[in-house]
Amino acid sequence: MNLAKTYDPNQYEPTIYAMWETANAFAPSGKGEPYSIVMPPPNANGNLHIGHALTFNLQDILSRYYRMKGRDVAYIPGADHAGFETWVVYEKELAKSSKSRFDFTREQLYSQVWNFVQQKRGDMELQLRALGVSATWDDMVFTLDEKVIDTVYGTFKKLWDDKLIYRGERIVSYCTLHQTGFADIEVEYKNEKGQLWKIAYPTLDKIGEIIIATTRPETLLGDVAIAVHPDDPRYKDLIGSRILLPLVEREIPIIADEYVDQSFGTGALKVTPAHDPNDFEIGQRHNLAPIQVIDFDGTMINVPPQFAGLDVMTARKRVLAALEAAELRRGEEDIEHAVGHCYKCGTIIQPLLKDQWFVNIQPLAQRAKKALEDGEVEFTPASRKRILMTYFDNLRDWNLSRQIPWGIPIPAFQNVNDPEDWIFDTRVDESTIVVDGTTYRREEDTFDTWFSSGQWPFITTDYIANTDLARFYPNSVLATGVDIMYAWVSRMLMLGLYATDQVPFKHVYLNGLVLDEKGIKMSKSKGNVINPMDMVAEYGSDALRLGIVASRSAGQNQAFATSKVVAGRNFCNKLWNIARFIEDKLAEGYRPQPPQPTSLADHWIIRELTTAASDIDTQLTDYRFAEAGEAVYHAIWDNVADWFIEASKTENNPSMLAWVLDTSLKIAHPFAPFVTETIWQSLEWHNDLLITTAWPTAVQYDDIAAGEFERLQKLVIEARYVTAELPGSERYGMLYQNDSLIADNKDLIKHLARLKDVTEVDQPRGLRLASSNREAWLDISQETMYEHQSNLEVRLAETRQFINTLEARLSNESYVAKAPAKLVEESRVQLTIKKALVTRLQDELTILS
RNA sequence: GGACCCUUAGCUCAGUUGGCUAGAGCGCGUCAUUGACGUUGACGAGGUCGGAGGUUCGAGUCCUCCAGGGUCCACCA
Numbered sequence: 001m002n003l004a005k006t007y008d009p010n011q012y013e014p015t016i017y018a019m020w021e022t023a024n025a026f027a028p029s030g031k032g033e034p035y036s037i038v039m040p041p042p043n044a045n046g047n048l049h050i051g052h053a054l055t056f057n058l059q060d061i062l063s064r065y066y067r068m069k070g071r072d073v074a075y076i077p078g079a080d081h082a083g084f085e086t087w088v089v090y091e092k093e094l095a096k097s098s099k100s101r102f103d104f105t106r107e108q109l110y111s112q113v114w115n116f117v118q119q120k121r122g123d124m125e126l127q128l129r130a131l132g133v134s135a136t137w138d139d140m141v142f143t144l145d146e147k148v149i150d151t152v153y154g155t156f157k158k159l160w161d162d163k164l165i166y167r168g169e170r171i172v173s174y175c176t177l178h179q180t181g182f183a184d185i186e187v188e189y190k191n192e193k194g195q196l197w198k199i200a201y202p203t204l205d206k207i208g209e210i211i212i213a214t215t216r217p218e219t220l221l222g223d224v225a226i227a228v229h230p231d232d233p234r235y236k237d238l239i240g241s242r243i244l245l246p247l248v249e250r251e252i253p254i255i256a257d258e259y260v261d262q263s264f265g266t267g268a269l270k271v272t273p274a275h276d277p278n279d280f281e282i283g284q285r286h287n288l289a290p291i292q293v294i295d296f297d298g299t300m301i302n303v304p305p306q307f308a309g310l311d312v313m314t315a316r317k318r319v320l321a322a323l324e325a326a327e328l329r330r331g332e333e334d335i336e337h338a339v340g341h342c343y344k345c346g347t348i349i350q351p352l353l354k355d356q357w358f359v360n361i362q363p364l365a366q367r368a369k370k371a372l373e374d375g376e377v378e379f380t381p382a383s384r385k386r387i388l389m390t391y392f393d394n395l396r397d398w399n400l401s402r403q404i405p406w407g408i409p410i411p412a413f414q415n416v417n418d419p420e421d422w423i424f425d426t427r428v429d430e431s432t433i434v435v436d437g438t439t440y441r442r443e444e445d446t447f448d449t450w451f452s453s454g455q456w457p458f459i460t461t462d463y464i465a466n467t468d469l470a471r472f473y474p475n476s477v478l479a480t481g482v483d484i485m486y487a488w489v490s491r492m493l494m495l496g497l498y499a500t501d502q503v504p505f506k507h508v509y510l511n512g513l514v515l516d517e518k519g520i521k522m523s524k525s526k527g528n529v530i531n532p533m534d535m536v537a538e539y540g541s542d543a544l545r546l547g548i549v550a551s552r553s554a555g556q557n558q559a560f561a562t563s564k565v566v567a568g569r570n571f572c573n574k575l576w577n578i579a580r581f582i583e584d585k586l587a588e589g590y591r592p593q594p595p596q597p598t599s600l601a602d603h604w605i606i607r608e609l610t611t612a613a614s615d616i617d618t619q620l621t622d623y624r625f626a627e628a629g630e631a632v633y634h635a636i637w638d639n640v641a642d643w644f645i646e647a648s649k650t651e652n653n654p655s656m657l658a659w660v661l662d663t664s665l666k667i668a669h670p671f672a673p674f675v676t677e678t679i680w681q682s683l684e685w686h687n688d689l690l691i692t693t694a695w696p697t698a699v700q701y702d703d704i705a706a707g708e709f710e711r712l713q714k715l716v717i718e719a720r721y722v723t724a725e726l727p728g729s730e731r732y733g734m735l736y737q738n739d740s741l742i743a744d745n746k747d748l749i750k751h752l753a754r755l756k757d758v759t760e761v762d763q764p765r766g767l768r769l770a771s772s773n774r775e776a777w778l779d780i781s782q783e784t785m786y787e788h789q790s791n792l793e794v795r796l797a798e799t800r801q802f803i804n805t806l807e808a809r810l811s812n813e814s815y816v817a818k819a820p821a822k823l824v825e826e827s828r829v830q831l832t833i834k835k836a837l838v839t840r841l842q843d844e845l846t847i848l849s
Numbered sequence: 850g851g852a853c854c855c856u857u858a859g860c861u862c863a864g865u866u867g868g869c870u871a872g873a874g875c876g877c878g879u880c881a882u883u884g885a886c887g888u889u890g891a892c893g894a895g896g897u898c899g900g901a902g903g904u905u906c907g908a909g910u911c912c913u914c915c916a917g918g919g920u921c922c923a924c925c926a
Contacts, residue, residue: 006888171924189923196926214926227926261925269926277924338923351924387853391922486922512854513920517861521920550874551862556854557920561861563875570888581885626863630873645885717892724880724892731880754881754891802870809869814906823868823907830869 007576009540035071036472041078044121045086053532064670077135083407083449175342176298198330213265222293230256356401364494407446454491457504475505542672543569595659601647604709606701719753734779770840
């Protein structure tokens with residue numbers, strides 16, 4: 001016995017992982033049909049969270065399974081520079097040393113963050129290894145690697161040449177704290193209570209007035225018009241006249257625009273093109289120049305001196321106070337409206353006018369939508385596909401510009417003499433370049449991170465460069481969290497199709513969020529975050545992996561249950577002890593041989609494990625991870641440990657013991673890679689790696705023998721049921737039988753049911769084991785039998801109840817006529833069986849009374 | 850304002866195309882007890898599948914409505 005009594009994962013996991021890496025076991029075999037998964041690159045700015053553990057585990061289960069199935073598997077790992085996300089983390093680091101971004105040049109910042117990320121990235125990669133991911137580390141891609149930038153620039157150029165990229169002054173969602181613009185999707189809307197203020201704008205002669213309604217009175221300072229609906233009788237006569245903008249005393253026109261909703265507020269809309277997307281459009285239609293009154297740092301500019309430099313909220317109060325003093329307020333009402341916030345810092349997003357780079361997205365979106373419609377990509381859960389198609393329909397142009405130094409520079413240069421003249425050039429290391437005698441200045445903005453990660457599948461597989469790896473494009477499956485379906489999955493589909501004329505992956509599997517134990521979303525601020533590495537340290541990597549897939553279905557947000565991780569750990573220990581037992585039973589120097597089933601249990605366990613392996617095939621093909629895991633768990637714990645191992649104690653069949661152990665390890669390996677490989681390595685008849693061994697194939701067995709073992713199981717279960725209630729003195733009693741199946745398996749039954757002995761008799765004596773329908777009786781005293789009477793009565797009542805339902809069903813003509821014949825036949829068979837059981841139970845009761 | 854999801858045993862959750870006394874893990878109860886494993890074994894108790902209708906021979910599963918919980922999307926000032 002060279003294995004300790006209990007399995008200690010920490011003692012083996014790092015060694016086993018190192019061994020796989022040394023053996024290059026994760027590398028694609030180059031043989032078989034390619035199967036590829038690209039890892040959603042975790043942010044290289046911190047630690048993995050429990051959601052990563054789930055996603056990567058699912059991917060690794062698939063990778064290991066298909067590797068064993070003989071596919072040419074690439075599971076390509078990555079790390080994301082996570083532009084804005086990392087930037088936020090780094091700014092916090094800077095703040096710790098009382099520094100800010102303004103203390104450094106862009107180049108200094110970039111290299112500082114680079115160093116910061118390199119260090120964090122190393123931690124993250126160690127954590128990936130601790131989870132046991134069988135990723136092809138040689139193909140690891142960081143989102144700032146040269147090949148990424150090259151490909152991203154290539155795509156940008158293509159978009160540019162196809163006139164799908166434009167630069168323009170548009171309203172962008174802007175975080176004044178982080179001082180960068182966002183894509184629409186990055187804005188987090190919350191319903192909040194606010195006020196709708198009514199404000200009077202006096203006519204030029206100050207006799208009349210128009211009342212407008214606004215939730216943001218401070219933007220009044222940037223108003224350039226009042227808009228009313230052309231058909232609105234209240235204002236019809238005023239259209240074309242001018243009015244006085246309060247506080248600023250600027251004359252502005254009253255214009256007519258169909259956009260205005262007559263029923264909202266007062267039906268008159270103040271127009272602030274610089275700070276509202278709709279107003280911007282109105283302004284464009286009416287040739288009104290926008291006036292920016294909120295600066296990029298969130299303070300007021302271009303306003304009367306008493307408001308200049310105030311932050312938005314203070315300005316709002318002052319503006320309201322000034323209006324009050326001027327007697328221009330006409331009441332207010334409470335309303336609930338959606339307010340956009342920065343998803344990182346919660347700062348209220350200001351719509352600001354800024355020159356940004358945009359992708360004209362609809363041509364790309366519609367192509368992606370069509371690919372989904374045509375079934376080129378399937379989804380699990382399927383319902384998400386339709387949701388995504390709707391999303392494509394409503395997508396608006398994508399703002400690619402980010403005003404942060406950490407990211408891929410936008411490869412564009414501006415003519416110093418002609419601001420409208422932009423050229424594409426990749427010499428982003430130069431701040432100015434000269435082309436044909438003209439000087440161009442570099443764009444300072446960087447790309448939205450999702451623009452690069454949106455090209456991940458064809459970047460990581462070198463599809464454009466067409467290296468060896470290109471055979472892995474499109475990817476077989478994309479597995480990721482539902483939370484980034486819009487941000488990431490949608491972009492990969494659009495950019496993938498655009499750049500490669502192919503869908504980037506054939507299947508999308510979306511996992512839900514891992515919630516805390518109480519079902520609440522985890523967040524650092526709530527302090528309810530579960531760290532996967534703590535779980536690995538306490539229970540082992542396999543335990544975490546088993547626990548996190550258990551009872552989890554696609555797309556559902558589900559609570560994390562430590563109890564399932566504990567169950568996973570116990571399962572590993574069970575496997576471990578199965579191995580200890582079998583290794584102990586096999587002679588020194590055992591050499592593998594094909595399984596030679598002799599006993600009923602041998603045939604039965606072959607059937608069970610073969611069935612389990614093929615069930616797992618089906619479940620994994622359907623991405624039913626939890627059910628596949630359950631199949632493994634039960635095949636090994638219930639069937640192998642509780643029945644086969646116990647049965648094997650009454651026989652000695654080394655070929656079967658070894659085969660059962662090998663097969664158990666194989667089917668469990670995708671789910672619990674470490675413990676299975678650890679055991680495999682301890683088996684002296686193996687000198688290969690479990691990870692690269694082949695998935696079990698069918699083995700011949702005798703179905704009749706397997707069925708007979710099942711009958712014996714029923715007998716044993718009934719014997720146990722009866723004896724469990726017996727007093728200690730009678731518990732290990734005799735079993736009398738007149739039954740050749742029992743006689744032939746005397747020792748087995750004796751052991752499994754813990755009987756004193758099994759003896760042949762001519763005449764019935766004791767209590768008949770009626771349920772299992774064999775000629776077998778337990779030796780029980782008259783007194784005990786009497787006590788057992790109530791059990792028999794309960795069983796009898798239950799059986800009669802069931803017979804009633806069966807009879808009712810069969811006497812229903814519609815059922816007999818319409819239900820499948822097979823079902824009707826089954827009902828008939830059941831009825832016969834149950835009727836016979838009733839007779840036997842009644843007989844026993846008669847004897848007792 | 851729109852869309853989607855959830856409600857099944859004490860807890861966390863499975864339950865594919867409707868098919869026949871509803872499953873798992875943990876927890877609970879009784880018993881076992883030291884050579885594979887107490888991270889164990891045997892046996893057991895827990896559910897009118899949120900509520901009300903409907904379709905069907907048959908509904909946890911499909912439809913409608915209601916109640917409660919959640920998520921996402923949305924430029925109404």
